[in-house]
Each structure stands twice: as C-alpha cells, then as structure tokens.
Amino acid sequence: MKRINVIIAIFLVVIIFMGTSCKNKIKIPKNPKVYVIGIDGADWDIIDPLIKQGKLSFFKKLKEESSWSRLKSFRPTLSAVIWTSIATGDTMIKHGIVDWLFVKENNIKVPYSNAEKRVPSIWEIFSNFGKKSIVLHWYVTYPPDHIKGVMVSDIFSVAMSEVFFNNKDYKDFKDTVYPELYYNKMYRLLKKELTDNNIGYKEMLKYLEIPDYIEIYKKTYNEENAKRIPILSNWRMYILKDYIAEKTLYYFLRKSKFDMLLWYSRMPDVFKHFASIFMDKTYLEKINKLLASKKPIPEKTEKEFEAKLSPVVEPILKHKEKLLKAIYEKAKKENAYLIILSDHGFTLTTKGYDHHGLEKRIKAPDGILMILGPDVKKNHEVKASVLDITPTILYLSNKPLGKDMDGKPIIDAFQVRRKITFKKYKKKQKIKKKENKEINKKIMKDLKTIGYI
Numbered sequence: 001m002k003r004i005n006v007i008i009a010i011f012l013v014v015i016i017f018m019g020t021s022c023k024n025k026i027k028i029p030k031n032p033k034v035y036v037i038g039i040d041g042a043d044w045d046i047i048d049p050l051i052k053q054g055k056l057s058f059f060k061k062l063k064e065e066s067s068w069s070r071l072k073s074f075r076p077t078l079s080a081v082i083w084t085s086i087a088t089g090d091t092m093i094k095h096g097i098v099d100w101l102f103v104k105e106n107n108i109k110v111p112y113s114n115a116e117k118r119v120p121s122i123w124e125i126f127s128n129f130g131k132k133s134i135v136l137h138w139y140v141t142y143p144p145d146h147i148k149g150v151m152v153s154d155i156f157s158v159a160m161s162e163v164f165f166n167n168k169d170y171k172d173f174k175d176t177v178y179p180e181l182y183y184n185k186m187y188r189l190l191k192k193e194l195t196d197n198n199i200g201y202k203e204m205l206k207y208l209e210i211p212d213y214i215e216i217y218k219k220t221y222n223e224e225n226a227k228r229i230p231i232l233s234n235w236r237m238y239i240l241k242d243y244i245a246e247k248t249l250y251y252f253l254r255k256s257k258f259d260m261l262l263w264y265s266r267m268p269d270v271f272k273h274f275a276s277i278f279m280d281k282t283y284l285e286k287i288n289k290l291l292a293s294k295k296p297i298p299e300k301t302e303k304e305f306e307a308k309l310s311p312v313v314e315p316i317l318k319h320k321e322k323l324l325k326a327i328y329e330k331a332k333k334e335n336a337y338l339i340i341l342s343d344h345g346f347t348l349t350t351k352g353y354d355h356h357g358l359e360k361r362i363k364a365p366d367g368i369l370m371i372l373g374p375d376v377k378k379n380h381e382v383k384a385s386v387l388d389i390t391p392t393i394l395y396l397s398n399k400p401l402g403k404d405m406d407g408k409p410i411i412d413a414f415q416v417r418r419k420i421t422f423k424k425y426k427k428k429q430k431i432k433k434k435e436n437k438e439i440n441k442k443i444m445k446d447l448k449t450i451g452y453i
C-alpha cells in the first residue's frame with residue numbers, strides 16, 4: 001500500500017510539473033510590438049448578424065482568435081472624449097477633454113486640442129521609455145506631441161482637404177504632423193495620387209469598395225442633389241478623409257520600424273449616422289412613427305432594426321476587413337499584439353439611431369474589443385471598458401501601470417500572468433496651443449454636419 005502511495009505521489013508530481021512546464025512553453029515577447037486599430041462606432045449588434053449570415057468572414061475569424069468584449073463606454077458618448085480616455089486610461093475629469101468645444105474669452109467656442117490634455121497619452125509614456133510609436137489620425141492630437149516616432153494628427157486630413165479641394169498652400173499646415181519631414185512625405189504621397197494620377201471621388205469609392213451613396217440617395221428619393229442630408233452634402237470630404245487614413249496606414253505598415261502603431265478611422269461612425277435612409281422605405285416609416293410617439297423602444301424592435309440595418313452597413317465594414325487582414329498578417333509574423341476596438345456602439349432612441357444626446361435612462365451603447373497575440377486566449381469573452389486599454393498595453397509590454405489611472409489591465413485575456421508594478425506618470429512636455437482659424441471653421445462645420453453641436 002505504502003509503495004502504491006509513493007507511486008501515486010510521484011505520478012502526481014510529474015503531472016503537475018508537466019502542467020507548469022507546458023504553461024511556461026508559451027513564449028511571450030519581452031518587448032512586444034503592439035497595434036491598436038480604432039474603428040469609430042463599430043458594434044457587435046451590426047457585426048454579429050452579418051457574421052451569422054456568413055458575410056463578414058474575416059471579422060468572424062478575428063473574433064474566434066481573440067479575447068473579445070462588448071466594450072463598456074461612458075456618457076457623454078462623444079468620440080473625442082472617449083478616444084482620449086482610450087489613449088490615457090483616464091476618465092474625462094482627469095484627462096481634461098470633456099466635450100467637442102469649449103468657450104474661450106469673448107464667448108468664442110473653439111475645439112478642444114491636444115494642448116488641453118492634463119495627463120500623458122500612451123505614446124508619450126512609451127516615448128519616455130525610449131519606445132517608438134506611430135500615431136495616425138487619433139482624435140485630439142493637434143498640435144502633435146513631440147514623441148519618439150511619428151504623429152500624423154487628426155487635423156492632417158482636414159488640412160489636406162483644404163489643400164486638394166480648396167487650393168490652399170500645403171506649406172500652411174506643416175505643424176499637423178510631427179516630425180515635419182513626415183508631413184512632406186505624406187503630402188507628396190497624396191499629391192502623387194490625387195493630382196498626378198488624377199484620383200477623384202469616383203476612383204476613391206472604387207478603391208474603398210463602397211457604393212456611390214449620393215447617387216443611390218438621388219435615385220431612391222427622386223431628388224436632384226443630396227443637400228437635404230447634411231452628411232451626404234459633405235460626403236466627398238468624408239470619403240477623402242477615409243482614403244487618406246488608409247493610404248497613410250499602408251505607408252507606415254510598409255516603411256517604418258516601431259514599437260507601437262495606433263490608427264484611427266472615422267468609419268463606420270459617420271455612415272451609421274445616416275445609414276437608415278437606405279433601409280426599406282415602408283419599414284423606415286414604421287420605425288419613424290414609433291420614434292415620433294416618444295415611447296421607449298422595446299428591445300425586440302431595436303434588435304429587429306439592427307438586423308435590417310446590418311446589410312446596409314456591410315460594404316463599409318467589408319472593405320475594412322482587407323485592411324484588418326493586412327495588419328493581422330503583419331502582426332502575426334512579428335509575434336505582435338493586435339487590439340481592435342471602437343469607442344461606442346449605436347442605439348435606437350426616440351431621437352433616432354445614435355450614440356450621443358441619449359435620454360437619461362439609456363446607458364452608453366457598447367463598443368467592440370478584440371485582442372489577439374502570442375498568449376491571448378482565443379474565442380474568449382472578457383469584461384472590459386474603454387478605460388482599460390492603456391493599462392492593458394502597459395501590462396502586456398511589461399511596463400508599470402499608471403498609479404492614478406482609472407482603468408485596469410484586462411488580465412483575463414492573457415494566458416501568462418505578468419508582474420504588476422505601479423508608477424506615477426506625469427505629462428513631461430507641455431504642448432503649446434495653436435489655432436488655425438480656417439481649420440477650426442472646418443471642424444465646426446464637420447461637427448454640425450453630423451449633428452454633434
């Protein structure tokens with residue numbers, strides 16, 4: 001009997017040892033590369049019905065290979081506020097970007113800029129560790145921080161629409177990119193395409209693989225132009241911005257060495273703000289009647305609405321799959337981590353299909369999150385909020401978490417447990433506020449078009 005006990009004990013020790021050594025076999029990179037891909041306004045309530053119909057096969061693959069979440073967002077669900085929370089790990093009270101605009105002296109309203117941020121963003125923290133980041137089009141990044149790496153601010157594409165649509169001098173907007181050398185590179189890249197190769201609205205649509213919604217609108221509603229729909233009357237500008245966002249991303253994917261790349265896209269958010277006009281007319285009339293009655297919308301009706309809206313949004317998401325595939329393959333080769341997320345979803349309210357200005361009883365609609373990488377659990381649902389992204393990047397990069405940060409690392413997404421330490425991160429560089437009145441006017445027009453202000 002005793003001998004049997006000894007044999008069992010040895011057997012158990014061997015099993016436990018094998019278990020731990022198997023766990024240790026998951027190799028995690030000491031200095032991992034990280035990709036953060038922001039898709040404004042994307043939500044599972046539109047993506048999941050499409051996956052079910054076999055339509056977004058790459059989103060399906062990503063979800064199956066990731067730790068994913070219905071990413072919790074916060075009210076007021078303003079994109080500029082939330083994307084700043086994502087990049088800092090802090091609530092708006094701490095990071096200081098609390099709205100689209102603030103009142104300056106003489107009662108003039110101006111857009112919030114990078115100069116109003118009170119805490120460091122993840123790329124500044126990385127820079128102070130000697131790590132190089134590429135930051136592309138992220139909200140509230142003008143004037144860009146002087147970091148190790150490159151920052152193409154959110155104002156860059158606005159500036160380019162001024163240069164290419166309104167014949168403004170490109171030299172006037174040099175400070176929208178840091179370092180300036182990359183402003184010149186980005187400008188030349190776009191000039192070659194837009195001017196030398198004569199790429200216009202139609203060619204951009206072809207490249208982005210989306211239908212001509214202006215034409216569809218005119219046909220469907222028998223109208224001569226699309227002026228009745230503010231976003232459509234400004235649609236060429238949004239298409240240019242989307243085109244610029246993609247071209248700059250591919251440029252940096254090919255060219256640069258970096259530790260982290262953050263990229264932001266305004267689509268599908270912009271499209272979802274007016275997408276319902278392309279739904280079946282009789283159904284839309286029924287929904288509009290219900291909204292006009294101001295009664296709360298039953299969950300069943302919202303589900304049905306989103307299922308019917310998803311094929312309308314499909315082309316916008318389908319094209320983004322191509323870009324996600326290019327990043328996914330690169331990240332896989334480099335043993336890197338890939339984080340795909342949105343800032344919020346949309347919901348059907350008495351005001352319409354939206355995400356801001358919601359009635360008090362409605363919580364902020366959830367966004368999406370997918371984390372992929374060397375030791376990330378697959379097909380695994382995790383609980384997470386927009387505040388948890390920066391702490392998670394620090395955690396998987398083996399760097400101390402911010403002592404005052406409001407978010408927590410999403411430990412449950414990873415198979416290997418990292419050591420947790422803390423550090424107080426402070427803003428080291430103060431960015432001087434710069435104002436370009438022309439650009440501010442454009443931003444205000446843009447915000448009015450979407451109905452944000």
Ligand SMILES: [Zn+2]
Nearest residue numbers: 040041079343
């Ligand atoms: Zn948004």
